[in-house]
Amino acid sequence: NAGVxxxxxxxxxKTGQSMTLQCAQDMNHNSMYWYRQDPGxxxxxxxxxxxxxxxxxxxxxxxxxxxxxxxxxxxLRLESAAPSQTSVYFCASSFQGGDTEAFFGQGTRLTVV
Amino acid sequence: xxxxxxPISMDSYEGQEVNITCSHNNIATNDYITWYxxxxxxxxxxxxxxxKTKVTNEVASLFIPADRKSSTLSLxxxxxxxxxxxxxxxxxxxxxxxxxxxxxxxxxxxP
Numbered sequence: 720n721a722g723v724x725x726x727x728x729x730x731x732x733k734t735g736q737s738m739t740l741q742c743a744q745d746m747n748h749n750s751m752y753w754y755r756q757d758p759g760x761x762x763x764x765x766x767x768x769x770x771x772x773x774x775x776x777x778x779x780x781x782x783x784x785x786x787x788x789x790x791x792x793x794x795l796r797l798e799s800a801a802p803s804q805t806s807v808y809f810c811a812s813s814f815q816g817g818d819t820e821a822f823f824g825q826g827t828r829l830t831v832v
Numbered sequence: 833x834x835x836x837x838x839p840i841s842m843d844s845y846e847g848q849e850v851n852i853t854c855s856h857n858n859i860a861t862n863d864y865i866t867w868y869x870x871x872x873x874x875x876x877x878x879x880x881x882x883x884k885t886k887v888t889n890e891v892a893s894l895f896i897p898a899d900r901k902s903s904t905l906s907l908x909x910x911x912x913x914x915x916x917x918x919x920x921x922x923x924x925x926x927x928x929x930x931x932x933x934x935x936x937x938x939x940x941x942x943p
Contacts, residue, residue: 723875752930752931754933760935761917761919761933761934761935761936762876762919762933763933764930764931764932764933767930767931775930777930777932778932809875809876811875811876811931813931818925819864819866819878819881819921819923819925819931820866820878820881821876821878821931822878823874823875823876823877824875825874825875826873826874826875
């Protein structure tokens with residue numbers, strides 16, 4: 720099993736460009752998450768999807784949009800990238816909302832210049 | 833959500849037992865305590881979870897006193913590969929629980 724797969728692994732964007740980070744899980748999990756982690760800092764929750772068809776804002780949602788395409792996939796979109804969005808982005812999934820054991824992808828390292 | 837407080841960093845030596853304490857004074861009745869481990873350039877990994885008293889698995893032990901206002905993650909006989917950031921999370925496992933991470937404790941294990 721691949722677990723949680725994120726694409727791409729690395730990306731460099733120019734300020735103002737848009738892009739979508741992809742995340743897919745093959746564990747039949749209901750809940751999925753997007754986090755960002757700045758250098759030397761903890762993870763901050765951007766958006767959360769408790770189940771297919773639902774999304775909810777996390778701690779730092781501004782500048783981002785999400786789509787829960789189906790049960791497997793949860794994408795994160797930056798409409799107009801800013802240098803402040805330079806970070807490592809992690810996707811995670813858990814069996815259901817409230818499940819405290821989540822599984823994380825390997826991350827996407829994004830640099831906005 | 834109960835706020836958690838952990839030491840920013842800790843140092844240890846190979847073979848020692850390491851105890852990382854997390855303070856969560858406003859923990860609610862239904863809240864569980866969960867610990868994650870994160871190695872550099874990787875996503876966090878679930879280590880252990882508990883509600884009260886003591887929980888042990890193949891990786892660590894979790895000690896929770898009766899008042900549940902703090903918890904201690906215990907790593908027996910650490911090795912260099914235990915160098916990582918350790919996060920303490922507190923939440924009620926209900927559908928609204930969103931896995932909010934704090935800053936974590938950066939553990940450095942020296943030879």
